[in-house]
Amino acid sequence: MTKRFAVILAAGQGTRMKSKLYKVLHPVCGKPMVQHVVDQVSAVSVEKLVTIIGHGAEKVKSQLGNASEYALQEEQLGTAHAVIQAAPILEGEEGVTLVVCGDTPLITTETMEQLLKHHENTSAKATILTARAEDPTGYGRVVRGSEGNVEKIVEHKDANQSERLIQEINTGTYCFDNRFLFDSLKKVSNDNVQGEFYLPDVIEILKNQGEIVTAYQTSNFEETLGVNDRYALSQAEKIMQLRINKKHMLNGVTIVDSNNTYISTDAVIGQDTVVLPGTVITGNTDIAANCQIGPHTEINDCKIGERTIIRQSVAHNSNIGNDVNIGPFAHIRPDSMIHDEVKIGNFVEIKKAVFGHGSKASHLSYIGDAEVGADVNIGCGTITVNYDGKKKYLTKIEDGAFIGCNSNLIAPVTVGKGAYVAAGSTINQDVPGNALSIARARQVNKEDYADKFK
Incomplete structure (x- = not known):
């Protein structure tokens, strides 16, 4: 059986929360968001789980304890920069790595298991978890080719008129062949307005190398909700409450x-x-x-x-x-x-x-x-x-x-x-x-x- 690993991105401060409490520690139904994610990821039988910490590092470690290993992102220079901090722990391993954001408390073990199985069955080097959004404004669109594989991810601001009609969006959760992931991360550039290293750029790098990139579309858009402010936090609380x-x-x-x-x-x-x-x-x-x-x-x-x-x-x-x-x-x-x-x-x-x-x-x-x-x-x-x-x-x-x-x-x-x-x-x-x-x-x-x- 293919080895499984996971990286959870939990280094951001979350300035839009307007809080002294670090974003991923805000509770949903009494449990910090990042704890929800760790609990669900742990249930898919990963051999190594690495949480990327930055702001509030010691408090996040105190919350998660021995449930995770940790890698410190001292400067927040983008999602690709965050993942590469796990290289000392994961680079060189053979297997599949799941990358999940620590501010997505509604994601379930079942969805991640289906994503992993889809990735393993298609022999892809990367698989994107996608969802169908009634209003996809602001989300990156997933453009598929004739065979259903992913051609590219287009951010909303860069999408043309026809691409903006696409309702399949990138949720920010991915599966990668672990060796190809860390090889590609070294090639990611920060030549952009923000001067940051973005994880979706790995998709383009793999496509240019002729590798297969697939997408698995979850039927439950609510699971993919990322919490960036108090309003989204209240939405997540309500959804979780009704689910429980x-x-x-x-x-x-x-x-x-x-x-x-x-x-x-x-x-x-x-x-x-x-x-x-x-x-x-x-x-x-x-x-x-x-x-x-x-x-x-x-x-x-x-x-x-x-x-x-x-x-x-x-x-x-x-x-x-x-x-x-x-x-x-x-x-x-x-x-x-x-x-x-x-x-x-x-x-x-x-x-x-x-x-x-x-x-x-x-x-x-x-x-x-x-x-x-x-x-x-x-x-x-x-x-x-x-x-x-x-x-x-x-x-x-x-x-x-x-x-x-x-x-x-x-x-x-x-x-x-x-x-x-x-x-x-x-x-x-x-x-x-x-x-x-x-x-x-x-x-x-x-x-x-x-x-x-x-």
């Missing part, structure tokens, strides 16, 4: 309003789960079957069990079990473990806490840095007082305990198994199992005292 939602719906998830539901590319959702409008699911979230998420709920990097309901709430970096009911207006903060059949009600905040099987905090409570056992009832207005201004301390509430309304549990403290804490208590000492603890001021009634204020 469609995948989940075809897999058995009900998404009530696909236009107002936002799901990351890495999220997993089980069958018969219902996602209601205004919901945002990000990161590596894993939601099991038969859940109800939303409306207006934010889930990030959570694992959620079956038949769980989360309404109008926020949950981050936590594990949530089966048959859990959360919300409305609850906040599950990072490092929480919510076991099965738990109820977390309205305006309850959970932070770095374990919540045992069947326990309840139905409303208006803060449970932070805590271990809550099974079948615990936490009354309205309960607070685990976990922070003394310097350090945070643990509160333990053992199985079957009952915490009355408006209680303060001053950590470190333990409420024993089956114990009761009376409403309105401030607890700063351990409560033994099965005890009743009352820690509040004695009530005093002064008869007729209010008359003094009338």
Whole structure:
């Protein structure tokens, strides 16, 4: 089998984005554009993947990590100049090299695989990925000969009247015979208005040598969208969003309003789960079957069990079990473990806490840095007082305990198994199992005292 290599062009700053963030790091559905490209390219089984970096080089490397090798383009002198920076890694290899721009987040593994197979089957030295544009204004036109092979690429400004009627455009993605690519790159000239070295010039060099140059036309123009400004970024976001939602719906998830539901590319959702409008699911979230998420709920990097309901709430970096009911207006903060059949009600905040099987905090409570056992009832207005201004301390509430309304549990403290804490208590000492603890001021009634204020 022919060896495959890939070069991803990610050195540009992207001045039209008008941003301090380098262009290829702008996210689409929660993932940087260049990460989308690397993930899709990696799936076509390339032996070496080289990302050309320049502006923001260290940040791009930090994002991609070991998924790629890197070559630095210190000066941005054109696309051909960018590709030749990969010569120390790829020159001399026998095989096919795929060249993709890092600002094309919508391109898919399937399209690149079809491009590669077309290239390999035609024995071409170069193959251009093309698409049909309803309005090709501004795009380079692909001019084919009588046998269907590529005669030339004509930029819009250089095209004559008949060439401007051509709707097949160059997408900027290519396959090359690797040896011919690096031989031809040495012959590319910068004799042009911009004084830059352009990759499409390789096509003309190969044609002049009598080599075969072909084109593979994708049926999906949207995949070829290059993101150069915030408007194009919003278009890519919308297309990606609908693509992700469609995948989940075809897999058995009900998404009530696909236009107002936002799901990351890495999220997993089980069958018969219902996602209601205004919901945002990000990161590596894993939601099991038969859940109800939303409306207006934010889930990030959570694992959620079956038949769980989360309404109008926020949950981050936590594990949530089966048959859990959360919300409305609850906040599950990072490092929480919510076991099965738990109820977390309205305006309850959970932070770095374990919540045992069947326990309840139905409303208006803060449970932070805590271990809550099974079948615990936490009354309205309960607070685990976990922070003394310097350090945070643990509160333990053992199985079957009952915490009355408006209680303060001053950590470190333990409420024993089956114990009761009376409403309105401030607890700063351990409560033994099965005890009743009352820690509040004695009530005093002064008869007729209010008359003094009338």
